[in-house]
Amino acid sequence: MGARSRNTLDIRKRESKRQAPRSAPTPSPREAPKTERLRTRRRRQRLYTTLACFLGVLGFIGGLGGLTHIERLTINAVTVTGTEQLAPETLSQSVLGALQSARFQLFSQKNIFLFSQRAIEKSLSEEYPRIKNVSINRESLLAQAVVVAVEERTAFATWCDEGGACYLMDEAGYLFAPAGGTPQIPYIFRGGLLPQTDILGQTFLRGRLPSMLSLMEKLEAAGFHIGGLAVDSEHDFTVTLLSGQRLFMSFDLKTDDVMRNLETALQAESLRTKLSELEYIDLRFGNRVYYK
Numbered sequence: 001m002g003a004r005s006r007n008t009l010d011i012r013k014r015e016s017k018r019q020a021p022r023s024a025p026t027p028s029p030r031e032a033p034k035t036e037r038l039r040t041r042r043r044r045q046r047l048y049t050t051l052a053c054f055l056g057v058l059g060f061i062g063g064l065g066g067l068t069h070i071e072r073l074t075i076n077a078v079t080v081t082g083t084e085q086l087a088p089e090t091l092s093q094s095v096l097g098a099l100q101s102a103r104f105q106l107f108s109q110k111n112i113f114l115f116s117q118r119a120i121e122k123s124l125s126e127e128y129p130r131i132k133n134v135s136i137n138r139e140s141l142l143a144q145a146v147v148v149a150v151e152e153r154t155a156f157a158t159w160c161d162e163g164g165a166c167y168l169m170d171e172a173g174y175l176f177a178p179a180g181g182t183p184q185i186p187y188i189f190r191g192g193l194l195p196q197t198d199i200l201g202q203t204f205l206r207g208r209l210p211s212m213l214s215l216m217e218k219l220e221a222a223g224f225h226i227g228g229l230a231v232d233s234e235h236d237f238t239v240t241l242l243s244g245q246r247l248f249m250s251f252d253l254k255t256d257d258v259m260r261n262l263e264t265a266l267q268a269e270s271l272r273t274k275l276s277e278l279e280y281i282d283l284r285f286g287n288r289v290y291y292k
Contacts (some may be wrong), residue, residue: 056220067184075099078143084152085177086130095136095148096122112144124148129176129200153177159229159250171213173204185217188240205231208251212237215255219247222263224276236284246280258283265289 019174071170078095080088098120099110109115124134125140153176155168166179169189177270192205205212216226216239225242232238239247249258261283265271266289271278 005157014245072144073112074108075112075115075146076146078148080148080150081144082150082152086128086150088153091128091148091150093125095120095125095146096129106125110223112138112142115146121131129174132170140177154277155185157189158185159199161199163189167199169204173206173209175200175202175204187226188228190228191237210257215239215249215258218255218259222259245278248280248282248284250284253284253286257286261287265291 006007014132020237053228060268076189078092082092083091089147099115105255122132123138125131130152132153135149136144137147137149139147153168153170153174153203156171157169158166158179159169159175160166160179167175168177168179168185169175170267189204193199193202212229216229219226219239224247227240227242231240235252241247247262262281265281265283271281271289274291281290
């Protein structure tokens with residue numbers, strides 16, 4: 001029997017043809033312009049919607065800004081209380097100046113609900129060092145007048161520089177005003193400030209003044225009449241008596257130790273009998289006391 005002819009069927013090719021993804025139908029030449037016009041219309045609608053929202057927000061904010069400028073809601077008067085040396089009119093003008101709105105400003109700084117109370121209080125304290133405490137309030141919710149309550153500093157001593165210019169100093173060591181024609185205050189201090197810095201607003205012996213005042217009180221109680229104190233260096237200072245005598249001391253020694261050494265030295269007859277004639281007593285070296 002002769003060889004039979006055979007037909008071959010390649011199933012893989014049929015399967016690959018069956019599984020091949022179908023490509024998207026290509027729009028006809030007539031449909032392409034319509035699709036592009038639809039996309040353009042949608043983009044334009046989105047742009048108009050975004051622009052309308054933006055203008056709406058601007059209008060809303062502008063309306064709020066306009067409400068803050070209503071005269072019924074604007075501060076129109078400033079009252080100052082508690083002043084002694086400072087002129088109330090001057091403080092009032094400073095407050096009104098701080099409240100004055102800049103041109104074309106959207107929200108009014110003079111609005112009774114929006115004015116910056118803390119910022120104005122800080123501005124007044126910086127502009128007038130004589131002010132110790134200041135508070136700004138309104139008497140009622142809709143009151144258009146603000147009340148500025150001021151507490152001024154009290155002069156405790158005078159601080160003088162090498163050129164003879166003097167300034168008033170409170171108990172905390174804060175220098176707040178030129179001495180000018182103010183009556184002489186008992187204590188005169190020198191040195192102890194930061195160099196190349198404005199004198200007004202500085203604090204004398206920051207952090208050390210309380211212990212120095214305690215020492216001065218103990219010296220007064222022991223019969224020494226103090227005229228002032230001068231800082232000589234980072235470690236040493238001099239207490240000047242009204243009699244002109246000087247006591248050289250050190251910041252590094254405790255107040256009680258200094259007083260004990262001084263009292264012990266004054267018990268020596270050689271020093272006690274010459275006390276009124278002495279130029280100085282040097283207490284900077286612990287248990288060793290030098291005098292001249």
